[in-house]
Amino acid sequence: MWQDKLKKVRDMRCKFYGSGANPGAPMESITLWEKCVDEDFEITLPTEYIEVLKVTNGVEWNGFILYGVDNEYLPEAVDYSVYGFIEQNAIWYENPDQKQYIFFGESNLSWYVYDLQRKCYIELDNPSGCEMQIYQSFGELFEKLLEDSLQ
Numbered sequence: 001m002w003q004d005k006l007k008k009v010r011d012m013r014c015k016f017y018g019s020g021a022n023p024g025a026p027m028e029s030i031t032l033w034e035k036c037v038d039e040d041f042e043i044t045l046p047t048e049y050i051e052v053l054k055v056t057n058g059v060e061w062n063g064f065i066l067y068g069v070d071n072e073y074l075p076e077a078v079d080y081s082v083y084g085f086i087e088q089n090a091i092w093y094e095n096p097d098q099k100q101y102i103f104f105g106e107s108n109l110s111w112y113v114y115d116l117q118r119k120c121y122i123e124l125d126n127p128s129g130c131e132m133q134i135y136q137s138f139g140e141l142f143e144k145l146l147e148d149s150l151q
Contacts, residue, residue, distance in 0.1 A: 002052070002139055005146035009061045012150070022080045025057040025069040033073040033086075040086060041093075043102055043116070048138040058082045059105075064149035066105040066112075066142065098129075104138070105145055112141050 010021045025033075030053055037045060058068025060081060070084030071077070085104075092098045101113035101124075110132065111124040121135040123144060135141040 002143040002146055003055075005143060005150065006056060006059070008150055009059065009146060013061060019080075021056045021061075022058055022068065022078075022082065023056070024054045025073075026075060027054065029069055029073045029075060030054065033069045036073070037086060041089060041102070045102075046114070046138045048142070049104065052138075052142060059146070059149075062149045062151075064105070064107045064145050066145060067103070104141065107145070107148065110145075110148075112145050114138070 006021060013019060013021060030050060034045060034050070037043065052066070053069055056066075056068075057074075057078075058081075059066040060083065065083050067085040067088050068082040070086045071082055072084075083105075088106075089103050092101070092103045100117050101111075101115055101122075103111060103113050105112040106126060109126055111126050111129075112121075113124055114121050121138060121141040122131055123133040123135070123141070124130065125132050133144070135144065
């Protein structure tokens with residue numbers, strides 16, 4: 001499960017940097033942010049993704065990134081880096097062909113997305129955009145991101 005792999009990432013971050021993964025985002029911030037995501041992108045985020053954000057507001061480890069709640073929706077400035085979901089998707093959506101996806105994260109090798117047309121989670125090759133793997137749930141996709149970050 002992704003929780004076990006996240007614990008490994010936290011342990012490794014502590015070992016190398018003296019701090020674990022980002023803390024979870026406050027529920028009030030997540031609720032406000034979700035409304036803005038819905039307004040900006042006309043999408044409803046998967047419950048599994050929200051559950052992850054309650055535990056860790058984004059992940060950045062070993063070149064792998066899971067987007068989190070954008071800083072402007074958090075109650076105070078944070079002392080850790082967050083690649084904001086809204087900010088990152090706005091960048092990817094500058095290319096109209098990429099609007100068929102919801103981007104949840106990235107690495108040098110992959111984009112971790114949800115295909116709005118096919119209604120499935122996919123790992124895409126970065127930069128070609130070719131499909132590499134299909135996942136049944138956000139949890140499976142996130143577990144793969146974490147697994148790859150630990151290699």
